[in-house]
Amino acid sequence: MTIILYDINSTLADKIWNPNASKARLCLNFKGIPFTTEWIEHPNIGHCSQKIGPSPTAKKPDGSPLYTVPFNHDTSMGAAIADSILIAEYLEKPYPGIPKIFPNSTAGLQSTFNDVFLANLGTLLAVTYHKMMPYLNSAAVAYMAAIVERVRSKNRTEDWMKLKDDMSKIEGWYIRNGGIGSARSHPGPTSWSRAGSFLKGMHWERIVRIGKI
Numbered sequence: 001m002t003i004i005l006y007d008i009n010s011t012l013a014d015k016i017w018n019p020n021a022s023k024a025r026l027c028l029n030f031k032g033i034p035f036t037t038e039w040i041e042h043p044n045i046g047h048c049s050q051k052i053g054p055s056p057t058a059k060k061p062d063g064s065p066l067y068t069v070p071f072n073h074d075t076s077m078g079a080a081i082a083d084s085i086l087i088a089e090y091l092e093k094p095y096p097g098i099p100k101i102f103p104n105s106t107a108g109l110q111s112t113f114n115d116v117f118l119a120n121l122g123t124l125l126a127v128t129y130h131k132m133m134p135y136l137n138s139a140a141v142a143y144m145a146a147i148v149e150r151v152r153s154k155n156r157t158e159d160w161m162k163l164k165d166d167m168s169k170i171e172g173w174y175i176r177n178g179g180i181g182s183a184r185s186h187p188g189p190t191s192w193s194r195a196g197s198f199l200k201g202m203h204w205e206r207i208v209r210i211g212k213i
């Protein structure tokens with residue numbers, strides 16, 4: 001297996017900031033599968049995907065296909081897969097014996113958790129984007145600003161309150177689980193925690209605190 005992981009470039013020293021791509025990276029490292037990373041610019045994701053071959057993962061508001069990172073290219077098999085959860089499932093198949101990303105047939109359950117977890121972070125980008133901008137390459141700034149324009153409401157306080165409610169809900173799931181996530185599960189929350197630590201000194205402390213106010 002020869003894997004190339006496609007991720008978005010940044011101005012950070014190790015370039016890693018994108019939480020969705022970090023999920024795929026964590027899975028590759030967790031299973032000990034060697035891979036290289038191809039850093040691409042945010043506005044070029046569609047162009048690059050059409051060249052390499054992964055399917056779109058969603059639709060844009062105008063109905064046209066939305067291509068996203070992460071996607072991986074297994075050059076030995078000629079397979080290209082987009083979407084962090086589908087990448088995790090792809091990696092599981094040829095190496096069933098080494099640490100499992102989805103133990104005890106939990107792929108469906110974890111996939112559902114991943115969707116619901118992300119759906120509850122809807123306004124995180126809206127309240128943090130302006131602090132993120134310095135870490136984006138110049139090519140990505142205008143592109144990202146247009147995405148943010150689509151997801152934020154006219155009222156910043158409203159976005160904060162929605163985030164507070166959503167994160168309180170997520171906190172509730174963890175409390176019911178004894179205050180922790182599953183010790184062995186797809187690393188969605190872990191990758192967002194990494195994004196969170198990247199936001200440290202910006203809004204992250206407020207986001208963490210907000211569920212306790």
Ligand SMILES: N[C@@H](CCC(=O)N[C@@H](CS)C(=O)NCC(=O)O)C(=O)O
Nearest residue numbers: 018020057067068069070083084085
């Ligand atoms: N469900 C997908 C979501 C991936 C996603 O939304 N990626 C964003 C970057 S974090 C992206 O590539 N967006 C491209 C765009 O909005 O044009 C996954 O888990 O991989």
